[in-house]
Every structure is written in structure tokens, then in C-alpha cells.
Amino acid sequence: MSKIPGQGPVVLEVEGMRHYTRNGGTEPDSTKYAATMAGDRDLKFGGYEVFRFGHDELRDHDRAQPLLGGFFATLLDRSPTGPSQVPLSAQG
Numbered sequence: 677m678s679k680i681p682g683q684g685p686v687v688l689e690v691e692g693m694r695h696y697t698r699n700g701g702t703e704p705d706s707t708k709y710a711a712t713m714a715g716d717r718d719l720k721f722g723g724y725e726v727f728r729f730g731h732d733e734l735r736d737h738d739r740a741q742p743l744l745g746g747f748f749a750t751l752l753d754r755s756p757t758g759p760s761q762v763p764l765s766a767q768g
Contacts, residue, residue, distance in 0.1 A: 683754065685724045692731040727751075 693701040696709040719726050727747070734740040 683725075686751070687719055687724045687726045688729070689726065690729050690731055690734060 691712070694708075695712045696705060697703060698705040698708065716726055716728075733743060
């Protein structure tokens with residue numbers, strides 16, 4: 677967890693299969709997924725802004741680097757009162 681200057685605290689989470697499966701990733705587990713979502717809500721109610729990434733988004737360096745670069749540019753460009761008017765998908 678971290679705090680961005682001029683903004684509230686931020687949580688970045690990379691979710692792998694363990695967040696929603698059991699038996700070594702071979703079976704979906706709705707109980708684990710529900711627990712993850714409950715944790716997400718608890719963080720948000722605690723004043724944190726939560727951003728989640730799937731592990732597949734970040735597995736490949738060539739794909740992850742521009743994704744994270746755009747994400748952090750957008751995150752740091754926001755005013756303290758709200759998001760930038762430039763959507764993340766338009767940055768590149």
C-alpha cells in the first residue's frame with residue numbers, strides 16, 4: 677500500500693490463479709474468490725483506492741511495460757478531486 681502525493685492511499689494488486697482456484701489451479705473456487713472480493717470492499721471502505729491487475733497482463737515484459745507506463749502516467753496525472761479526462765486506453 678502506498679500514498680500518492682495529493683491523493684489518498686492506493687493498493688496495487690496482481691491477482692494470480694490462487695485468488696480464484698483450488699487444487700493447484702485446476703478447479704474454480706467461488707469461496708476464495710468471494711474472500712478476495714470481501715477484502716477488496718474492506719480496503720475501499722477503509723479509504724484505499726484499489727487497482728487490480730491479472731497475472732496474464734504482466735507476464736510478458738513487452739506487453740506489461742507499456743500497460744504499466746500508461747497506468748502510472750494516468751494515476752499520477754489525476755487531480756486530487758478525480759481522474760484525468762484521458763482514458764487509460766487512449767494513452768500509449
